[in-house]
Amino acid sequence: MSVVWTIFKREFASFFATPVAYIFILIFLVMSGVFTFMFGGFYERGQADLLSFFNFHPWLYLFLVPAIAMRTWSEERKTGSIELLMTLPVNTMQIVLGKFFAAWAILGLCLMLTGGLWLSVNFLGDPDNGIIAAAYIGSWLMSGAFLAVGQCMSATTRNQVVAFILAAVFSFMLVLAGSAIITTLFQSWASNAVLDTISALSFLSHFENMAKGVLSLEDVLFYVLSICAWLYASYLIISQKKAN
């Protein structure tokens, strides 16, 4: 456990040693503002809730999370530091976890910094704060799933741009898994069971209730299991393909 913490601290600090974290946080805040106010019609709805804010989160994460995940392993491969890291007496899984939690903490920090919105709705009306808190937790969980996908893609290549594109494409497919765009691809030849399974993987449909503040066990479990599965995939990729 202490090794995970050590890796976590190093990774977390490295986001702030370069402008990466600051730019990321700034863009996250600006984009979530744009989505909430311009597309979500925060004021126009006249409701004291943050639904217009949370509804856009899957789309926000779709391109922002790959941006923060892309360097995770690609940079280690590129600079050769992976060789240093993997010859230290640590377990690969410990490194995978340390890196994941560090980036997830950054995403958590971003969400916390949107607290101004929360204060605003409380100032303007009388919202159900329990619902908002639940939606925040749900959103953070979902961001973790996006992150695990992105880090797994980063493990496959030494090129950050490739990692970003792969992560964005995979995330896009997972977001839309239940929608007509993806299902029509399979409809003609796959059985209903396959179709249902694919739809069940959709990030979007599992977030629908979360955005409304409903944390069902099923949705929470879905994201937790997604995170575990993708982290395990990263672990396998890294253990199998250490050198280039």
Next chain:
Amino acid sequence: MISVSNLKRDFGKQVVVDDLSFEVKPGDVVGFLGPNGAGKSTTMKMLTGFLTPSSGAIKIAGQDIKTHTKAIQQKIGYLPEGAPAYGDMTVYQFLKFITQVRKIPKARAQQRIAYVSEQVALNEVMDTSIDTLSKGFKRRVGLAQAIIHDPDILILDEPTDGLDPNQKHQVRKLIKNLSKDKIVIISTHILEEVTAVCNRAIIIAQGKLKFDGTPEELQKRSAYHNAVTIKLSYLSDISGLLEIDGVIDIKHNKETQRVTIFPEPGKTILSQVSAHVQEVKLPVDMIFPEQGRLDDVFREITQTSQGEVL
């Protein structure tokens, strides 16, 4: 003790390390030599558990690296090729990170950081970020992290590459100062390094073992071993040199006025040559014995093997 038996590694069709076997005992400082692409780095990556062998076995202190990777990695200090590090950290942060990952207790970690930064002369850059350091400093940071836990086995991939002569000297001194009961393996293509710090040389080419012995044995393979070179003040008759007992050949470079006298195998001729020089009053500025030219031996050993392949 390291024992490598029938080690083999391929990347697809390309065989990089081919049936390599050797043993290294505590106290051995091994110079691991070979042309670029001979498989030196790949072998080192397997010794440190970064790469897995395609076949063959590596045992370190009686343990198989496949099954006891972590335990073995605790005993090893490793400087990978190019001395990679985390550029966004300062030297101090980086060394501290390594001590934490290696689970060195705090008080001892501080002691060790102070000690190694003194040893490789890093004190002035402790709070500089590694990205902004010169190549020489980066290499020394890599060395510092390799020795920070006082490992029994030190594996250094081209430790002096890119260093200036003063820094090279420092690094060699450092390696020599390491305790006598340790194993040190250094890969290099600088031959003088082997005679300077190693008590054993292993040469590989095309992934195969070509030579395993002491640097002296390597020198003995040279035609120049025990040869004597004299420098003449001006051109004069040197045919008499060939008559000396034990001399087999002479080589005269007319531009530098240097004459090299080669002995029959196993013979020393320095005293005879100097006696002859005095006897016939040759105008000699300098006279010195040759050690054996490692460059030639190296080329001979590694290139004949290329012939075999072709």
